Amino acid sequence: MAAAAGATRRRWAVWALLLLRLLLHPAARVLANTEGDALHSLRTNLNDPNNVLQSWDPTLVNPCTWFHVTCNNDNSVIRVDLGNAALSGTLVPQLGQLKNLQYLELYSNSISGTIPSELGNLTNLVSLDLYLNNFTGPIPDSLGNLLKLRFLRLNNNSLSGSIPKSLTAITALQVLDLSNNNLSGEVPSTGSFSLFTPISFANNPNLCGPGTTKPCPGAPPFSPPPPYNPPTPVQAGSSSSSTGAIAGGVAAGAALLFAVPAIGFAYWRRRKPQEHFFDVPAEEDPEVHLGQLKRFSLRELQVATDGFSNKNILGRGGFGKVYKGRLADGTLVAVKRLKEERTPGGELQFQTEVEMISMAVHRNLLRLRGFCMTPTERLLVYPYMANGSVASRLRERPESEPPLDWQTRRRIALGSARGLSYLHDHCDPKIIHRDVKAANILLDEDFEAVVGDFGLAKLMDYKDTHVTTAVRGTIGHIAPEYLSTGKSSEKTDVFGYGIMLLELITGQRAFDLARLANDDDVMLLDWVKGLLKEKRLESLVDEDLQHNYIDVEVESLIQVALLCTQSSPMERPKMSEVVRMLEGDGLAERWEEWQKVEVVRQEVELGPHRTSEWILDSTDNLHAVELSGPR
Incomplete structure (x- = not known):
């Protein structure tokens, strides 16, 4: 009996093993x-x-x-x-x-x-x-x-x-x-x-064919487009007369500009003769497209923004003001009115840079929808971002709206890293942002991160192409080597990204004089390092989170931020490496390597008999390790 029972159990075991393999x-x-x-x-x-x-x-x-x-x-x-x-x-x-x-x-x-x-x-x-x-x-x-x-x-x-x-x-x-x-x-x-x-x-x-520089067999030969004849100026009123004179002058310049592009581009424009390089009255300016870009008339954007009314201002920045607008079809847009001195002959270069910006398309980059260019105005048109910027959500949130939860902040960190990585590694030529900060990370209707204002630094510098040392950026976000030399690189963006991560974690501004009242550092990076030295992690995380976060994830983001904000640009990771670390690949190894180098560096530079310093260790959460040298 027992033998039979054992045989039965063995058969069931064999069947179970076969089922598992199946x-x-x-x-x-x-x-x-x-x-x-x-x-x-x-x-x-x-x-x-x-x-x-x-x-x-x-x-x-x-x-x-x-x-x-x-x-x-x-x-x-x-x-x-x-x-x-x-x-x-x-x-x-x-x-x-x-x-x-x-x-x-x-x-x-x-x-x-x-x-x-x-x-x-x-x-x-x-x-x-x-x-x-x-x-x-x-x-x-x-x-x-x-x-x-x-x-x-x-x-x-x-x-x-x-x-x-x-x-x-x-x-x-x-x-x-x-x-x-x-x-x-x-x-x-x-x-x-x-x-x-x-x-x-x-x-x-x-x-x-029309999209190339070569006609197909049997097709008519390419020829330059006919010259544009501007509308006859209205004589009644000096304002209309001056507008007509400006349009006529620009039209003369436009005829010369048409000879510059390739023959295929000229043929393409001949098929769309309404597309020209100057503004005309709204009633005579049909919808114009340049590739995936639309050329808006100034009148169209004036109407959309209610004459650039102050009540429609969404924000102000180093490049100009941004206005909320509603197009004739009801679409909401954000219109950036650039502040710059207009220089003769800059129209073609401006349009070239705009078209280059428009080619950078990624789900985590703010898509350029169109532009407007007149003798006196430069405007860029973007989709309207319903949830504003990360900065506004962190620090200007109405009490009726909930704060950004921790999981959303983690998605913002990864999404913005992906967008910057695309600018650095997949645009030709590569695009250096030069002003990465929470105010330039926008949020779409699903709170996905969208990097904005990329390419504008180069766009605004096009009239001074011989100048390479103009520093653009925001105090608290600017990498030390950029501030001292005026030379930007991908690693200056990495530094700004690291500061942005600290903004996400703490909810604090990158530079805040109000912290002086508590004898704290005005620079966010120094403030964070001070709290880490004192083992006050709970004081570092944004109070709006009300302790609803995962400690180990906070630690990981702090580690990434500190790797990104190293003083030496050569030691900072690339944005593609940041993406991989945020996805869970390689952070522990990179952090351990950094710790070893940091200990040796401070011992060499600061001597063996100084006071302790902070450092993080991923194997033992966040804690202080004895280092030689003051903070």
């Missing part, structure tokens, strides 16, 4: 989570020398726990972030099973092979970024099914064949870049494609 088998996991299986198939097809995909564990049913994967509240994958990850290999058709995917970021790798036609099944896709890879073959015709697609960047690959006409049906498309490939045939000129300039199709020698 559940861990990929074929069974398809039933549990198709998306996880699709992503694991991608992992097996990619070479990953830096172990970026190490967390993609095939035994875990839910891929939402993996790094570089973002899910919604229903545990559906909505974003895959694998840009600049040194990956090679090929894509897999199983990617088409990620039905809720909105962002597929695979840029700046060495991925080869063809683009799977199954990507056309991702009908919720908003952004497809496959640029700077080694893709070959045609652009799949199925991509025309992605009707929600706003950003399509396939540039800097080896794609061949014609541009699918199906893409012209994507009316939501705002940014298109197919440059630097081997595409051939005629560029479609219908639908959304009529909005894009030659920059979208550059360096495809076998492309022809």
